[in-house]
Amino acid sequence: MGSPPQLHLVDMDLQEFGERQGSAPKASYTAPKGRITRVFFTDCNRQLITSHDGGWVRRWDTETGDMLQEVQVHEDAIQDMQVSPDGSYVITASLDKTAKLVDIASLETLKTYKTGRFVQSAAISPLYDHVLLGGGQDASQVTTTSAKAGGFEARFYHKVYAEEFGNVRGHFGPINSVAFAPDGRSFTTGGEDGYVRIHHFDMDYFTTRFF
Amino acid sequence: MAAVTELDPLEVARSLFRDQPAGFPYENFDLEELILPEDDDMGIRSDEDEEEEEELETETGFGSVIVVDCLPVVPEDKHEKLANVLKKIYSQIGNVREGGIFMPKDANNMSKGFAFVEFFSPQEAQAARAQTDGYKLDKNHTFKVSMFDDFDRYAKVPDVYAAPEIKEYSAAENLHSWMLDKLSRDQFAIKYGDEVVVMWNDGRRFRSEEAYKRTYWTESFVQWSPMGNYLATMHRQGVAVWGGPSFQRLARYSHQNVQLIEFSPAEKYLMTYSSIEPTNPREKVQVALNVFDTRSGKKLRIFAGNMEDYAIGSSAGPGGALRWPIFKWAGGLEDKYFARLAKGAIKIYETPEMTQLDKKDLKLEGVQDFEWSPAEPLLAAYTQEVGDRPANITLYRIPERTNVRSKQLFNVSDVKIFWHPQGDYLAVKVDRFTKTKKSTYTGFELFSIREKDIPMDVLELPNKSEKVLSFAWEPKGHRFALVHGDSARPSVSFYSMKDDKGKLGVKHLGTLANKACNGIHWSPMGHNIVLSGLKALNGQLEFFNVDEFEVLAAAEHFMATDVEWDPTGRYVASSVTSIHQMENGFNMWSFNGKLLYTMPRDRFGQLSWRPRVPSLLPREKEEEIRKGLKEYSRRYDEEDEALLLQADADVLQERAKQQEEWDAAAAARQEYAAQLRAFYEATYGEAAKEKEYSMTTVVVEQLLDVREEPYNA
Numbered sequence: 001m002g003s004p005p006q007l008h009l010v011d012m013d014l015q016e017f018g019e020r021q022g023s024a025p026k027a028s029y030t031a032p033k034g035r036i037t038r039v040f041f042t043d044c045n046r047q048l049i050t051s052h053d054g055g056w057v058r059r060w061d062t063e064t065g066d067m068l069q070e071v072q073v074h075e076d077a078i079q080d081m082q083v084s085p086d087g088s089y090v091i092t093a094s095l096d097k098t099a100k101l102v103d104i105a106s107l108e109t110l111k112t113y114k115t116g117r118f119v120q121s122a123a124i125s126p127l128y129d130h131v132l133l134g135g136g137q138d139a140s141q142v143t144t145t146s147a148k149a150g151g152f153e154a155r156f157y158h159k160v161y162a163e164e165f166g167n168v169r170g171h172f173g174p175i176n177s178v179a180f181a182p183d184g185r186s187f188t189t190g191g192e193d194g195y196v197r198i199h200h201f202d203m204d205y206f207t208t209r210f211f
Numbered sequence: 212m213a214a215v216t217e218l219d220p221l222e223v224a225r226s227l228f229r230d231q232p233a234g235f236p237y238e239n240f241d242l243e244e245l246i247l248p249e250d251d252d253m254g255i256r257s258d259e260d261e262e263e264e265e266e267l268e269t270e271t272g273f274g275s276v277i278v279v280d281c282l283p284v285v286p287e288d289k290h291e292k293l294a295n296v297l298k299k300i301y302s303q304i305g306n307v308r309e310g311g312i313f314m315p316k317d318a319n320n321m322s323k324g325f326a327f328v329e330f331f332s333p334q335e336a337q338a339a340r341a342q343t344d345g346y347k348l349d350k351n352h353t354f355k356v357s358m359f360d361d362f363d364r365y366a367k368v369p370d371v372y373a374a375p376e377i378k379e380y381s382a383a384e385n386l387h388s389w390m391l392d393k394l395s396r397d398q399f400a401i402k403y404g405d406e407v408v409v410m411w412n413d414g415r416r417f418r419s420e421e422a423y424k425r426t427y428w429t430e431s432f433v434q435w436s437p438m439g440n441y442l443a444t445m446h447r448q449g450v451a452v453w454g455g456p457s458f459q460r461l462a463r464y465s466h467q468n469v470q471l472i473e474f475s476p477a478e479k480y481l482m483t484y485s486s487i488e489p490t491n492p493r494e495k496v497q498v499a500l501n502v503f504d505t506r507s508g509k510k511l512r513i514f515a516g517n518m519e520d521y522a523i524g525s526s527a528g529p530g531g532a533l534r535w536p537i538f539k540w541a542g543g544l545e546d547k548y549f550a551r552l553a554k555g556a557i558k559i560y561e562t563p564e565m566t567q568l569d570k571k572d573l574k575l576e577g578v579q580d581f582e583w584s585p586a587e588p589l590l591a592a593y594t595q596e597v598g599d600r601p602a603n604i605t606l607y608r609i610p611e612r613t614n615v616r617s618k619q620l621f622n623v624s625d626v627k628i629f630w631h632p633q634g635d636y637l638a639v640k641v642d643r644f645t646k647t648k649k650s651t652y653t654g655f656e657l658f659s660i661r662e663k664d665i666p667m668d669v670l671e672l673p674n675k676s677e678k679v680l681s682f683a684w685e686p687k688g689h690r691f692a693l694v695h696g697d698s699a700r701p702s703v704s705f706y707s708m709k710d711d712k713g714k715l716g717v718k719h720l721g722t723l724a725n726k727a728c729n730g731i732h733w734s735p736m737g738h739n740i741v742l743s744g745l746k747a748l749n750g751q752l753e754f755f756n757v758d759e760f761e762v763l764a765a766a767e768h769f770m771a772t773d774v775e776w777d778p779t780g781r782y783v784a785s786s787v788t789s790i791h792q793m794e795n796g797f798n799m800w801s802f803n804g805k806l807l808y809t810m811p812r813d814r815f816g817q818l819s820w821r822p823r824v825p826s827l828l829p830r831e832k833e834e835e836i837r838k839g840l841k842e843y844s845r846r847y848d849e850e851d852e853a854l855l856l857q858a859d860a861d862v863l864q865e866r867a868k869q870q871e872e873w874d875a876a877a878a879a880r881q882e883y884a885a886q887l888r889a890f891y892e893a894t895y896g897e898a899a900k901e902k903e904y905s906m907t908t909v910v911v912e913q914l915l916d917v918r919e920e921p922y923n924a
Contacts, residue, residue: 044887103880
């Protein structure tokens with residue numbers, strides 16, 4: 001049946017990093033059934049937050065490994081989870097064709113962004129109230145593609161109004177990963193087609209009042 | 212001899228079916244969780260069955276028995292003959308049980324003058340009663356047929372009269388409320404997953420607004436009535452209609468396992484249909500149709516019988532199934548006649564009597580297809596070749612049954628009838644055999660109905676071998692569009708029935724060659740058309756104006772499966788239904804091809820626009836308004852601006868509210884976020900203040916090529 005999903009905490013002393021590779025983890029915690037897709041430290045390293053297949057998001061105590069809270073945020077696997085710039089909430093991207101903003105402290109869903117395709121990745125802009133979603137059909141199911149090459153889009157939604165206001169085409173395969181640059185002036189997407197595309201926003205992005 | 216090991220069946224089961232529970236979970240089984248197969252309720256009453264079962268469920272259990280009275284009194288030797296006559300009559304209507312005909316005799320062995328006939332089901336008994344009550348056996352004997360249980364019921368009538376309760380009057384809502392929308396928006400209904408939502412299309416502000424939403428409103432689909440007053444929902448027990456601004460339930464119509472419905476054009480009547488699969492494979496598939504009065508819900512007429520009696524000619528679908536609608540309503544808004552195809556005849560019924568017009572069929576030997584004009588009780592019928600008589604297309608005026616126009620057709624392989632939506636023209640597509648009879652070529656017979664003597668024109672395609680893929684008349688106009696060709700990229704041609712000066716005669720306006728198109732959709736106001744390449748062609752949409760003969764816009768709605776114009780011709784909705792797994796939802800376009808907004812919704816079932824009540828203005832006045840539109844619009848432009856600003860204010864208010872809520876939540880988290888930041892700075896010390904990254908521009912020079920070229924002085 002395979003091994004159960006586990007979290008491993010490894011001591012990282014950067015000076016001796018090279019020699020210490022391969023040493024045993026300091027602690028391992030077992031999670032309930034459902035592959036762990038992302039994990040972050042939160043709450044000043046006192047807690048961990050994980051996202052799972054099956055749509056679950058869980059909070060753990062770093063020291064003891066106790067699961068503090070679990071909520072089924074999505075109906076299908078969570079493919080990606082990224083933390084907000086201020087560290088108090090995350091955005092989760094799921095195969096149930098939505099992305100959600102989840103408050104870390106309470107695991108309460110703050111906002112939902114709906115699309116028509118699987119969402120593989122989502123990111124929150126550090127500069128404006130925008131979020132970026134990327135996805136597409138699963139690679140194994142792509143039998144029909146848009147007549148125009150480059151039909152896979154990175155979609156921009158307003159974070160608060162949850163309305164889509166723009167999209168950027170270019171990939172000709174599903175987008176697997178999206179990220180904003182830390183200064184919010186560019187974003188990068190990587191896809192199944194093997195390309196990494198770095199997009200720099202032009203003047204209009206900063207001057208136009210979308211809403 | 213080897214010993215036989217005892218096998219524990221439970222162990223075997225467990226090893227074969229690892230993940231399934233062993234045995235029936237008697238302890239923790241919850242009846243509510245049981246999911247029943249779709250059509251079968253296994254006799255378990257669901258909480259939804261609030262209405263009482265139809266009165267067919269009788270206490271005596273004799274619901275399938277009828278009493279036929281006023282029979283001739285006959286001596287013993289004639290008993291069997293009379294019984295056989297009854298058997299013959301009733302076997303045609305329903306299945307009579309073996310030995311189901313019983314004629315009581317009196318002391319002298321004369322029949323008493325009445326008989327009991329037993330069927331297999333109460334529905335058949337009801338149908339038999341309806342159809343044979345009043346049947347004239349001969350000059351002196353007219354059947355009087357009653358249900359056996361009626362006797363029981365009438366015997367129970369109390370002797371004391373009790374006055375019925377007078378219910379208090381409750382004012383109904385205005386059913387036309389949607390037409391009075393200040394922003395002149397149209398409504399449409401969408402179904403996705405288990406939700407049905409009626410929405411307002413606010414194309415001018417690039418959005419739609421929910422008017423009414425309900426989960427589990429229907430079990431399969433929803434359907435608007437032809438004038439838009441009612442929305443019908445389908446349920447296992449029958450049909451319900453809803454209307455008014457709050458979509459209250461207006462009426463219910465009982466029809467077990469109803470599958471399809473059809474409203475009459477003026478919404479006075481509702482016809483419901485179901486087919487009944489026989490329990491015994493040797494028996495035939497039955498159909499049951501009910502006609503209801505829409506407003507009162509009263510059942511007016513039942514049609515029942517074998518499917519094969521109804522699936523005649525063009526009413527027959529693939530595999531002997533039926534093509535809906537079986538009964539076609541005459542055009543116009545009087546709801547006076549409806550008709551269906553029968554073998555060698557058309558049966559026309561009139562309302563409100565619900566009996567056949569003049570009590571006889573319209574006999575047409577070899578009739579294969581017929582269509583009513585959408586504007587009046589004029590019927591176009593196609594009869595195929597019979598013996599010496601060639602195929603024919605004939606126009607009959609009902610109720611007079613006069614033959615107003617007729618045309619013989621030779622070498623016919625197939626015929627399709629296309630009426631103009633306002634009944635101005637009739638196109639008959641005729642596929643004829645070539646001289647060698649190996650292939651067919653297509654031509655059109657075009658009738659101008661409004662002209663004296665109904666003149667006819669013939670149109671043949673310039674390229675004889677091309678197939679016609681699609682044909683459509685321009686609503687409220689004189690033109691039609693034709694998709695023809697053999698390849699994956701056919702051509703679209705436009706013709707007019709009148710030239711600029713108004714002279715009659717088919718005129719070719721132009722052809723667009725090589726289009727990725729498999730469907731054409733005229734605007735309901737004419738003048739504009741959408742050429743669509745749906746399903747296999749991946750949702751290509753071309754918005755075309757026929758007056759200027761130019762393409763307004765070419766767009767794509769990836770994987771679109773359906774295209775629908777709104778009733779005013781201002782907007783087009785293209786949708787992707789759940790036959791595709793992805794990209795479900797719809798796009799809203801303006802009539803000239805500008806994408807206004809999209810609404811992705813998973814498991815998308817259908818989008819249907821709410822029809823508008825027909826305009827009370829005559830055609831000439833409408834044309835006049837259209838020509839003078841600039842002047843009229845000046846009056847309303849100011850009003851519209853004010854309304855839009857107000858409506859915009861509502862949206863902005865909603866957004867402001869959302870922003871406020873977000874800011875409040877953010878403020879609440881502020882302290883916590885500050886804590887995290889403090890921790891971060893404490894951990895990284897000096898490094899925290901540094902910029903996380905730096906960007907430098909590096910110029911790299913790379914030698915690509917060195918070339919020497921002589922310089923010619």
